[in-house]
Amino acid sequence: MPYELKKVFASLPQMERGVSKIIGGDPKGNNFLYTNGKSVVIRNIDNPAIADIYTxxxxxxxxxxxxxxxxxxxxxxxxxxxxxxxxxxxxxxxxxxxxxxxxxxxxxxxxxxxxxxxxxxxxxxxxxxxxxxxxxxxxxxxxxxxxxxxxxxxxxxxxxxxxxxxxxxxxxxxxxxxxxxxxxxxxxxxxxxxxxxxxxxxxxxxxxxxxxxxxxxxxxxxxxxxxxxxxxxxxxxxxxxxxxxxxxxxxxxxxxxxxxxxxxxxxxxxxxxxxxxxxxxxxxxGCLWQKEHLLSISLSGYINYLDRNNPNRPLRTLKGHSKAIHCLTVHKNEGRSYIYSGSNDGYINILSQSWMTGTNDGFSGKGHSNLVSKIAVDGDDQLVSCGMDDTIRFTSLTKKEYSASDLVKVDVQPKCIAVGPRGYSLAVCIGQLILLKDKKKCFTLDSLGFEPEAGALHPGGGTAAVGGADGKVYLYSIQGNTLKAEGKTLEVPGPVTDMAFSNDGAFLAVADEKKVITVFSVADGYTGKNEFYGHHAKVICLAWSPDNEHFASGGMDMLVYLWTVNNADKRIKIPDAHRLHHISGLAWLDEHTLVTTSHDASIKQWTIKF
Structure with missing residues (x-):
C-alpha cells in the first residue's frame, strides 16, 4: 500500500453539564470505551495512545x-x-x-x-x-x-x-x-x-x-x-x-x-x-474501576487516572479535543516534532512526537474564547493563531503559556492567518487585510473590491497572495509597513478555499470550491504549472511536503489526495481518511509522514510511500 494509517490520537468524550457519562470497561481489563458524536472510542487503559474508533x-x-x-x-x-x-x-x-x-x-x-x-x-x-x-x-x-x-x-x-x-x-x-x-x-x-x-x-x-x-x-x-x-x-x-x-x-x-x-x-x-x-x-x-486503574471523566472531557497515594493530583490526565478540530500545523524543536491543533471551543492542543505514550497538553492561561480558525508557527517559535473571538494571538512555544499582551484585537472576524519571514504575518479578515509586524498591526487594507478568503506569504518575503471568493488570486508586495497591490491577478476555476506556497517558494498551490487545485510557478511570473482533479466535493485544505515535490489536499468528500507537482496524473488517494466528517487540516511531519484532522475531533498520522 502506498499509504498506511500508523497512529490515531482519539477524541475525548463529548460531555454535557449535568449529564452523566458512561465509561465502558473491557471484561479482560485491557481497554475502556466511551462516545463522542457518532464515534465509539476504544482506548488501551495502560497505553491510552493506542486507540480504535468505531464510526x-x-x-x-x-x-x-x-x-x-x-x-x-x-x-x-x-x-x-x-x-x-x-x-x-x-x-x-x-x-x-x-x-x-x-x-x-x-x-x-x-x-x-x-x-x-x-x-x-x-x-x-x-x-x-x-x-x-x-x-x-x-x-x-x-x-x-x-x-x-x-x-x-x-x-x-x-x-x-x-x-x-x-x-x-x-x-x-x-x-x-x-x-x-x-x-x-x-x-x-x-x-x-x-x-x-x-x-x-x-x-x-x-x-x-x-x-x-x-x-x-x-x-x-x-x-x-x-x-x-x-x-x-x-x-x-x-x-x-x-x-x-x-x-x-x-x-x-x-x-x-x-x-x-x-x-x-x-x-x-x-x-x-x-x-x-x-x-x-x-x-x-463519569468513573470506571478497571483492575488497578481508577478513572474519572471531568466536564472538560479530561480523563483522570486517580492516584490513591495522592488524592489531590491524578497519576495522569488525558487531555485533547472533544469538539471539532478546525486547523492544524506542525513544528520541529530541538529535533522533536510537535503537532498543534485548534478546535471550535477555542482549545489548542499540543501533541509531541512521542504521542504513543499518550503525552499531550494545552497552553496554560486564558486563550481563545471561540473557534480557532487557523494556526501557524513563525520564525520566532511562536504559534500565531486567529479565532472567531476577533483576536490574533502570538504564543511562545517554549513557555507554552498564553500572553495577555501578545494579543491583537481586530475589528472584523479573521478567517485565516499566514506567517512569513522577518516578523511579518498576514490576517485575512471579512472584507479586510491586516499586515502585522513583530506582533503588532502595521497596515490595514479595506475596500478591496472582492471578498478575501485565504492568504499566504512567500517564504522569501516580499509577496503576499490573497485568494478571493471571485475565483481570483491577488498579489501584493510588502514594502516596509505597507501592502501594495501589484496589479496582477491569477485566475482559478472557483472561489478560493485555501492556498500555500511551497517551502522553497517555487510554487503556489490554490484550492477552490470547484474541486480543483491549481499550481503556479513563481519563478515564471506565476504561470500555471498544472491543474489537479480528483476530489468529488469542495477542497478545504492544502499542505506542501518538505520535499517541495509533493503536496496533500483534503476535501469535503473525506478524501485526502497526495499529488506530484510535475505529474498531475500521479496521485495517491486515501478514501474515508476521516469517515464521518470532511478533512479540516493537513500537515507534514516529514517527507513520508502526513497528519490529518477532522470535525470528528481526532488526529491521524499516515505513512506515505511515493
Whole structure:
C-alpha cells in the first residue's frame, strides 16, 4: 500500500453539564470505551495512545458497553438504534441492529452469559426494553417509571435481577427472566433524579446515586435497602456515576462537587476523597474501576487516572479535543516534532512526537474564547493563531503559556492567518487585510473590491497572495509597513478555499470550491504549472511536503489526495481518511509522514510511500 494509517490520537468524550457519562470497561481489563458524536472510542487503559474508533452509527452515540464475553460491543444512539458489533476484527463487523424504542438510549446492560441485553432511555411510549441479543425477541418488560430512565444494570450472578433508575426520583426492581417489575424503591430515598445504578460484581449488593448527592446500598437479591452510604449525604453535589471494585468491597462515586470518593462499603466510610479542581469544568460526570486503574471523566472531557497515594493530583490526565478540530500545523524543536491543533471551543492542543505514550497538553492561561480558525508557527517559535473571538494571538512555544499582551484585537472576524519571514504575518479578515509586524498591526487594507478568503506569504518575503471568493488570486508586495497591490491577478476555476506556497517558494498551490487545485510557478511570473482533479466535493485544505515535490489536499468528500507537482496524473488517494466528517487540516511531519484532522475531533498520522 502506498499509504498506511500508523497512529490515531482519539477524541475525548463529548460531555454535557449535568449529564452523566458512561465509561465502558473491557471484561479482560485491557481497554475502556466511551462516545463522542457518532464515534465509539476504544482506548488501551495502560497505553491510552493506542486507540480504535468505531464510526458506523448514523446518529450521535451516547453509550457503549462490552459484552461479558468480550467479543462484542453494544452501542446505542440518540435515535434509539442499538448496534451489536464484533471487537475481535479490525473492521468491527456488525452482528445485529435493533430499534427497541424511538428516542435516546442512555444506558445498556448485558446478562453475564452475554445473551440478553437491557436498554433504557428516553422513548416516546416506553423507556426501556430487554431482549435476546441474537434475535431481538423480548425477554420481559421494563415498566414502573413515569419519566426518562437514566441507568440500568443486571446482576451478574443467578438468580438474575435487573434495576433501573429514573428522572422520576425512583429506582425499580425486576426479577426474571423474563424480567417482570416487582416494586419501586422507597420514594423517600432519593429527593431528586436518580442518575446511576450499579450491581457489585458478586451480585450481593447494588448502589444507586442521585442528583441529591446521596448514594444508597440495597440487597442484590431482594432489593431491600441496607444503608445510605456516608450517612445523610455522600457528596455536596449531585452524584453522576458509580463503579465497583472487582472484589465488590469498595466503590467509587463521581460528583458535581468536583470530587471522586472511594468508599469502603462494609465500613460505610469514604476512605479517600480525590479533589479534581475548583473550576466548573472540573465537575466529575463519569468513573470506571478497571483492575488497578481508577478513572474519572471531568466536564472538560479530561480523563483522570486517580492516584490513591495522592488524592489531590491524578497519576495522569488525558487531555485533547472533544469538539471539532478546525486547523492544524506542525513544528520541529530541538529535533522533536510537535503537532498543534485548534478546535471550535477555542482549545489548542499540543501533541509531541512521542504521542504513543499518550503525552499531550494545552497552553496554560486564558486563550481563545471561540473557534480557532487557523494556526501557524513563525520564525520566532511562536504559534500565531486567529479565532472567531476577533483576536490574533502570538504564543511562545517554549513557555507554552498564553500572553495577555501578545494579543491583537481586530475589528472584523479573521478567517485565516499566514506567517512569513522577518516578523511579518498576514490576517485575512471579512472584507479586510491586516499586515502585522513583530506582533503588532502595521497596515490595514479595506475596500478591496472582492471578498478575501485565504492568504499566504512567500517564504522569501516580499509577496503576499490573497485568494478571493471571485475565483481570483491577488498579489501584493510588502514594502516596509505597507501592502501594495501589484496589479496582477491569477485566475482559478472557483472561489478560493485555501492556498500555500511551497517551502522553497517555487510554487503556489490554490484550492477552490470547484474541486480543483491549481499550481503556479513563481519563478515564471506565476504561470500555471498544472491543474489537479480528483476530489468529488469542495477542497478545504492544502499542505506542501518538505520535499517541495509533493503536496496533500483534503476535501469535503473525506478524501485526502497526495499529488506530484510535475505529474498531475500521479496521485495517491486515501478514501474515508476521516469517515464521518470532511478533512479540516493537513500537515507534514516529514517527507513520508502526513497528519490529518477532522470535525470528528481526532488526529491521524499516515505513512506515505511515493
Amino acid at each position: 458506523e452509527h448514523p446518529h450521535s452515540v451516547l453509550v457503549a458497553k462490552y459484552a461479558p464475553s468480550g467479543f462484542y460491543i453494544a452501542s446505542g444512539d440518540v435515535s434509539g438504534k442499538i448496534r451489536i458489533w464484533d471487537t475481535t476484527q479490525k473492521d468491527h463487523l456488525l452482528k445485529y441492529e435493533y430499534q427497541p424504542f424511538s428516542g435516546k438510549i442512555k444506558d445498556i446492560a448485558w446478562t453475564e452469559d452475554s445473551k440478553r441485553i437491557a436498554v433504557v432511555g428516553e422513548g416516546r411510549e416506553k423507556f426501556g426494553a430487554v431482549f435476546l441479543w441474537d434475535s431481538g425477541s423480548s425477554v420481559g418488560e421494563i415498566t414502573g417509571h413515569s419519566k426518562i430512565i437514566n441507568s440500568v444494570d443486571i446482576k451478574q450472578t443467578r438468580p438474575y435481577r435487573l434495576v433501573t433508575s429514573s428522572d422520576d426520583n425512583c429506582s425499580a426492581f425486576f426479577e426474571g427472566p423474563p424480567f417482570k417489575f416487582k416494586f419501586t424503591m422507597s420514594v423517600s430515598d432519593h429527593g431528586r433524579f436518580v442518575n446511576c445504578v450499579r450491581f457489585s460484581p458478586d451480585g450481593n449488593r447494588f448502589a444507586t446515586a442521585g442528583a441529591d448527592g446521596q448514594i444508597f446500598l440495597y440487597d442484590g437479591k431482594t432489593g431491600e435497602k441496607i444503608v445510605a452510604l456516608g450517612g445523610a449525604k455522600a457528596h455536596d453535589g449531585g452524584v453522576y456515576a458509580l463503579s465497583w471494585s472487582p472484589d465488590s468491597s469498595h466503590l467509587i462515586s463521581a460528583s458535581g462537587d468536583k470530587t471522586v470518593k472511594l468508599w469502603d462499603v462494609a465500613g460505610n466510610v469514604a476512605v479517600t476523597t480525590f479533589h479534581l479542581g475548583t473550576d466548573v469544568l472540573d465537575q466529575q460526570l
